[in-house]
Amino acid sequence: ILNVEQSPQSLHVQEGDSTNFTCSFPSSNFYALHWYRWETAKSPEALFVMTLNGDEKKKGRISATLNTKEGYSYLYIKGSQPEDSATYLCAFTTSGTYKYIFGTGTRLKVLA
Amino acid sequence: DGGITQSPKYLFRKEGQNVTLSCEQNLNHDAMYWYRQDPGQGLRLIYYSQIVNDFQKGDIAEGYSVSREKKESFPLTVTSAQKNPTAFYLCASSIRRSGNQPQHFGDGTRLSIL
Numbered sequence: 001i002l003n004v005e006q007s008p009q010s011l012h013v014q015e016g017d018s019t020n021f022t023c024s025f026p027s028s029n030f031y032a033l034h035w036y037r038w039e040t041a042k043s044p045e046a047l048f049v050m051t052l053n054g055d056e057k058k059k060g061r062i063s064a065t066l067n068t069k070e071g072y073s074y075l076y077i078k079g080s081q082p083e084d085s086a087t088y089l090c091a092f093t094t095s096g097t098y099k100y101i102f103g104t105g106t107r108l109k110v111l112a
Numbered sequence: 113d114g115g116i117t118q119s120p121k122y123l124f125r126k127e128g129q130n131v132t133l134s135c136e137q138n139l140n141h142d143a144m145y146w147y148r149q150d151p152g153q154g155l156r157l158i159y160y161s162q163i164v165n166d167f168q169k170g171d172i173a174e175g176y177s178v179s180r181e182k183k184e185s186f187p188l189t190v191t192s193a194q195k196n197p198t199a200f201y202l203c204a205s206s207i208r209r210s211g212n213q214p215q216h217f218g219d220g221t222r223l224s225i226l
Contacts, residue, residue, distance in 0.1 A: 102154035
């Protein structure tokens with residue numbers, strides 16, 4: 001059974017702190033790794049899609065890295081702001097089936 | 113503004129009743145998906161469609177049915193055979209079903225049992 005693990009499950013940080021979360025996935029049959037941001041009462045929004053080992057993506061204060069050999073991706077937020085409060089989901093897709101397997105998410109709360 | 117519209121936002125089902133959740137997209141995407149979210153679990157795939165008049169079962173299709181008569185629309189029916197339908201349902205679409213395309217999501221429908 002393919003499984004995607006995200007850690008931590010939730011965390012609270014102070015405004016201005018930098019933080020990071022982990023997404024672990026099976027390293028075999030890897031095709032792509034997706035990150036989404038899901039704010040309360042809104043729909044999940046795509047942040048990054050990464051396909052190559054060593055990929056790094058950046059969008060403003062948020063960046064992500066990918067290690068397909070060991071099966072993990074990190075999401076970093078620099079200088080967290082209250083508007084960064086959301087659940088961050090990762091999804092792993094397999095080659096061949098193109099099936100998206102989602103983790104349970106990391107719930108981030110940034111305190112002003 | 114392009115996007116995905118799900119309706120209704122909240123839905124209540126009586127025992128033995130079928131209910132239909134609507135999903136419409138104006139993104140001109142070929143692929144559409146239905147997911148279910150339960151507390152403490154990741155999104156689980158119910159059904160997906162790669163093209164009009166074609167759809168495939170996902171991991172938890174039992175008790176659900178779908179249709180794809182138009183590119184823009186992918187309604188999900190929760191039948192009386194689904195014994196535990198209380199959950200949050202998300203519809204999504206992508207340009208095509210390729211695994212490296214981001215999915216675009218609707219705002220979801222929360223289904224509860226009366």
